[in-house]
Amino acid sequence: MDASGIAAYVLAWAVHLSTVAVALAGLLLITTGSVFALQVLLGAVLLLVVVLLRPRLGRLPKDAVTLDRAAAPGLYSLLDRVAVETGTRPVDIVALDAAVNASVTEYGLRRRRLLVVGLPLWHMLGPQQRVAVLGHEFGHYANGDQRRGLVVGTALSTLGTWHHVLRPSGQRDRSVVQMIADLIMIPPWLFVLGLLYLLDHFTLRASQRAEYRADLNGARVGSGAAAAEFLDVLLLAETVDRELRRQAVLARTRTRGSDPKAVEAGLWARLADHARDVPAHERERLRRVAEVRGHSTDSTHPPTHLRRALLLDTSGALPSSVTLDRVEAAAIDAEIAPAGQQVARRILRDIRL
Structure with a gap:
């Protein structure tokens, strides 16, 4: 806990x-x-x-597609092993979505732990890369990431709500009453904006350090090579998102005689194949583009190329403490498949083209 961390807690x-x-x-x-x-x-x-304006403790979305322990015992067994190796408690529930991402969050008064698995990312990764991703996400709680904590995390969300409520409308055809109301709201809005900036500033460096620590935790659990490969896969997010939209067009318009049911059934495998088909020179181009773009000082995540360099320098040869073979991975995929098809049906229907 450095001076910025103490200041963040005091302000929160x-x-x-x-x-x-x-x-x-x-x-x-x-x-x-x-x-x-x-x-x-x-x-x-x-x-x-x-x-x-009360602090929001979060909640499980009503329309979330979830898996409990009874439906996915193999997946939860893997998650429990990763949690033990990471030194933190396991998740209570798993939700599936269509993002090229994964995350662990807490919600409610009891701070139940939720793992959200993006199915495109899950199917793009090999078994040990999946373990590295899970180790990374659990690592945020093992390392005490302030922004994910109850005190600072809820303070950030509270200030965000205040900022949204107090922000002047700025509409062009406002009435005189609206203009007066906007003028009255400007001082408290600016005050809240300043508090939000301060709390963000106090936790920014700690948040970036937490990402590096989470990366190293993923390397320790899933192996250094797998953790570095996972970061490479993240660079394909935009490419995979474009392919997802193309698949949605095929499903909605029956282009070239495509069958919506067939598109839905093979969606995640098709996205994974699309990612694997990206040639090596394109992957290298994406790495260089990410490096040239540099680093925004107000970003909560360090640049991918620096995270990857740290893993290769310090953990490249680090073996895994949790192993997942292909048989176990296939069994987990079979557990996920029914809920995954439900997510595919929703995203193909609802995604904005």
Whole structure:
């Protein structure tokens, strides 16, 4: 915990205590005022503001396609092994989506842990690369990433909500009343914007360090080579996203006599094949483009080429502590397949073209 980390916690607690103070003020106005007093109305307004601007603990999306332990015992067995090696607790539920990504988050008062697996990424990776990805995501909690923690994480979301609510509308054909309201909102909006900037600044370097540590954790669990290969696969995200949209066009328009059911059934394998067919010279071009673009100082993730260089320099020959053979990987894919087809049906129907 460096000075920036301490400052982030102090500011985060100040944000939460301000919400508590507004709630107490509202209750005090209501309990000390007469039935029809203006202060009762003001107190009620303050409580409504607290309800609107309260810290969000997150929730499992109602339409999420999920897998529980009974439906995917092989997958959860793998996740438990990775969690033990990482030194953190396992996930409670797994959700599937169509992103070229994977993430672990927590939600609710009980801080249940949710793993979100992007099916395109999952099928693009080999067995040990999958282990490296899981080690990376669990590593964020093993390393104590501030932005994922309860105190700082909820403070960031609270300030984001305040910023959204207080932001002046800026519409051109505003009425006089709207213009006055916008002028009144500018000072508190700028104040919240400043707090959001400060909290983001205090946690930025720690967030970048957390990515490096998570990478090294993925290398320790899945092997250094697998962790570096996973970063290379991420460079193909835009290419795979374009192919996904092309498949959606085929499914919706029946171009060249395509069968929507066939497109749906083979979607993830087709995307993985498309990624594997990207030639070596194109992959090298993508690496160079990413390096030339450099690094934005306000990015929470370090540049991919620096992350890859660190893995190759320090962990390139590091063996895996968790192994996943092809038989186990195929069994896990079979467990995922029914829910994966449901995700394919949704994305082909709902993706914006």
